[in-house]
Amino acid sequence: MNPSIRHLLALLLQFGVFGLVLVAIADDSFLFVPIGSDLLMVLLVARHHDQLLFCVLAAAAGSTIGVFLLDLVCRKGGAEGLKRLMNPKLLDYVNRQMKRNAATAIIVSCLAPPPFPFGVFIAAASAFQYPKTRLLTLVFVARSIRYSLVGWAAIHFGRRILRIADSTEFLWAMAGFIAFCLIGSTVSVAHWVRIGRSR
Numbered sequence: 001m002n003p004s005i006r007h008l009l010a011l012l013l014q015f016g017v018f019g020l021v022l023v024a025i026a027d028d029s030f031l032f033v034p035i036g037s038d039l040l041m042v043l044l045v046a047r048h049h050d051q052l053l054f055c056v057l058a059a060a061a062g063s064t065i066g067v068f069l070l071d072l073v074c075r076k077g078g079a080e081g082l083k084r085l086m087n088p089k090l091l092d093y094v095n096r097q098m099k100r101n102a103a104t105a106i107i108v109s110c111l112a113p114p115p116f117p118f119g120v121f122i123a124a125a126s127a128f129q130y131p132k133t134r135l136l137t138l139v140f141v142a143r144s145i146r147y148s149l150v151g152w153a154a155i156h157f158g159r160r161i162l163r164i165a166d167s168t169e170f171l172w173a174m175a176g177f178i179a180f181c182l183i184g185s186t187v188s189v190a191h192w193v194r195i196g197r198s199r
Contacts, residue, residue, distance in 0.1 A: 012040055017051065017058035020044060024062025028118065029069040036114070037062065038150055045154035052151045060144040063110075067122050067139045074126035082127045086120065094124045102130050103138060110142030 012019040024037040037059050044055050074081065082091055097105040102125060109121035125135055 013043060013047070016044065017054050020055055020058045021062035021065075024059045025066040025069070028063045028066030028122075030073070030119070037147075038114070041147055041150050042154040045151045046157075049155050052148075052155065056144055056147045056151055059147045060140050063143040064136050064140045068136060070119065070122055071126040071132060071135065074123040075129065075132070077127060078129075079127050082124060090117075090120065091124075094120055095128075097121070098124055098128055098130070102128075103134075106130075106135065106138050107142045110139055111146050 012023065015022070020037060020040050023040050027037045041055055041059050045052050086094070094105075098121075105121055106125055109116060109118045112118070122135075122139070126132075
């Protein structure tokens with residue numbers, strides 16, 4: 001059993017909805033986080049069913065702030081910046097979806113669970129100059145719906161989820177994932193800094 005993982009989970013759970021806001025901001029900006037907002041949402045709601053509404057609003061607000069930060073960079077970089085972030089096939093697919101119905105593509109990306117490339121569609125919407133206010137509104141509403149469903153699942157399957165989260169296997173898996181996220185975040189931040197400097 002890895003005490004550092006248990007300590008991290010305990011610390012985030014102790015922060016409650018504030019910790020959920022911070023994780024959601026990091027999760028939906030350009031960082032890799034070892035404990036996603038979905039997982040923290042489940043653990044919080046499974047322990048405190050009466051905090052469902054606060055958790056939903058906190059996670060949706062954090063996600064919207066994270067998207068706002070991502071939007072600042074991608075909107076400035078424009079379509080040229082996207083070419084350096086995505087392979088041509090993925091960029092072409094996202095471009096077609098945005099031209100067909102950008103609002104629908106954004107909503108679907110907000111509702112879809114991982115590993116759906118949520119950040120890719122948000123980056124594309126910003127780079128193609130989708131109206132910022134509309135983008136943030138869609139993200140907040142759609143993420144609120146998604147987190148409500150996640151919270152509902154946590155209430156109905158909470159005991160089983162808590163048993164898994166307390167297992168040794170889960171803690172070791174989280175340890176490996178944290179190492180991966182630290183490396184990923186370093187590479188991601190360095191990449192965005194290079195793009196900003198080149199602009």
